[in-house]
Every structure is written in C-alpha cells, then in structure tokens.
Amino acid sequence: MLRFLISILFVQASLMSFGQSTESKIDSASVAKPVQKDSIQKAPSKFKPTGLRVGIDLVSFGQGVQKNGIRALTQADVRQWKFSADIDIYRYFLNFEYGKFERYWIAPASEYYNEGTFIKIGPDVNFFHKDPKKNALFIGLRYARSKYSDYIVYDYTNPVYGDNSKRASNAELKSNWFEITTGLKVRLTKYVWSGYTARFKFRVNDNYDNNALAPHWIPGYGAATRESAWGLEYWLIFRVPFKKDKIEEIK
C-alpha cells in the first residue's frame, strides 16, 4: 500500500513536470510566432498550485470540552490537537496531517496514561475541481504513523497471594496504518473555510508483542484492540492563496 501511495505521488510529480516541460516547449516554439506568444503565456498551467490550506480540527478539541468543560483548554485529562495542510495540484490535493495526543484514563483501581504524536500523508481527488469557489468534495488515501508511550499503575486483589500494586510501561511504541478518506471543504469567507474528513482506518501494525503492557490507545488511530476504526474531523481552515484568486472576480 505504501508503494501504491508513493507511486501516486510520483505520478503526480511526473504530471507536474510534464505540464512544465510542455509549457517550456511551447514557449521556445512560439519565438518564431510572436502572434501566439501572448495568448499561450497567459494560460496558466492547470497543475500549478493555487494556494495552501492550513486547518485545525474542532472535533478533537470539542471532545475534551464535552468531557471536562471549558477547563479542558488548560488542564484536561484529554488533550488532543490535530492540524492539517493541503496544497492543490489540478484536481488533486496533497495532504499532510499532524496530531498530538495526551490522555489519562482514571479507572477503578487503575490509572492509564498515553501520550504521543502522529503524522498522516496522502492524496485526495477532488470531484469539484472546476468549482470557481474552490469548494471540494473528495476521496483519498492516507499512510499514517504514530509514535507514543504509555504506562499503567494498578492495584489488584488475589485470593491466594493477597493485595498488591503494579506498574507497567512502554517507553517507545510505533504503529502504522492506512486510511480511506472522504469529505467536504467549503468556503466561508475569502480566507476562511470549513470542512470535514471522515476516515476508515485499517491494516494497523505495531511493535508491542510480548510487552508487559498492552497499549489501550494508538494516537491518531483509536482503540488499539480494534482491527479497524472510524474517525471524523471537522476542520476550521485558513487558505493562503499563492496569487490573486479568480473567486473574487467571479463574485
């Protein structure tokens, strides 16, 4: 699957370079025909990125607030932040996502802590690429990696050996998985967008066989015992255009 993603990236890169080389060939050929030069040079390459979008997930932020109220901003037992960035290349988006996760689970006679970061990278295909307002309806793929650590402190009662307390931990865990994504990105104002991404996560791999502590959670994925998981983010997005948008002209 990683090869497939890399292949897609290479295809995109080659398409971009093809677009550029075609443009340069036309430029050199047009020297002899100055009449056509102006009209060709004005036509922008459709593979040229038009802007960078940077987003923050409101769902992960909202989960902490739902559980702990407004104090989640500073001292919650759940702290999670997800950021995204995408760049458009014709009808494709190249996406990069980064997240940070930290959470305490306070359970009967035990306390579990998990902390880590994750990244996700992959392309989306936009079915609304001709929309002048640059709204997007997309499907895509992601390759995701997470690096995290955890520990548990717990008391137990044994009818033969008596009561005792134990601590178990994992210093450095790594997991990777794939995701199929779909969602919307909608323009609210000139620079502000919103949108959601729904994702199906699968093929999770990890490195914790025979550890004294079986991880409960994989940051960015979800419950570690599940072979697949669903996720949803609601993004508040800020778009930085690389040049003056046609959107305003249409408006």
Place this chain on the structure above:
Amino acid sequence: MRKITGILFLAYLFLVGCNDPDCIRLASTTMGIGFYDINTGDAMAIRVNKLQVVGIEAALLENIESTNNVLLPINPSDTSIAAVFDTEFGVDTLIISYNTVTRLISEECGAEIMIENLRKVRNDFDSIRFVNRSLQITLGESNVVTENVKIFN
C-alpha cells in the same frame, strides 16, 4: 453545502463518547492442569497425597482420593510457579514460567492481568503438553477455567 457540514458536525457531537466496550473479562490467574493416561491419552483420575506450591505455606490439596484435574493459583507479581505433586506415581516437580501482560479494558471496567506464554522450565512427570498457553476462563454459568497443561502418567 455549508448546511451539510454543519449538520454532520452536530450529528458527530451526539455520537462522540458512545464508544466504550463491554466489561468482558476472560483473563484468569488460575492454571488448569489435567491428568491423562500416557498409553491411551484418555483422562485419568489419580490419587493426590499432597500438592504444594512454592511460596504458599499451606498445601493446596491433601489426601484427595481421586481427581483428574487440579488448579494452580498464579502469582501476577512473579514470573514462574513451582509445584510439587505427591501422587500415587511418586513425587514430581513442575516449574512453569510465564509472562504477565496488563491491559486497560476501559475507564468503567478498569485493568486486567493476562498470564501468557506458558513454558516449561522443569518437569519430572513422564510427559507434559501445553494445550493453551494463556490463562483464560470460558464464559458461562460457572466461568470454567480453561485447561492449560496435560500431564501424562
């Protein structure tokens, strides 16, 4: 399209938090041992004069006329168990090591300790065979301890 994203966001907020698993515990700290005939492979009832586990003062069993299985309590804070069987076949020592794995089930259920990867360290019986290297219970009316080791005499 703005309305659609707003509605989806609200719908998701209702679903957030409805995600906790059931409190099903299958882990056990009791090892099931069965006695079998080395020639036929059938379960065999034997006389147990005394069964002693190192680390426990009192004998687990004494003067049992006939039984075809015994249960050994595993210490989650240790990494092996040594048991001395005084039976009609003589005095035999069995030492088995294991790994303890802890996992959090959920905030409501708490943690559980799983005893896994049972392996032989010493055996004085004719033969033993591991049939289940993890300690588990089978859920049911009486939550029966799964048999882990077959001892052949």
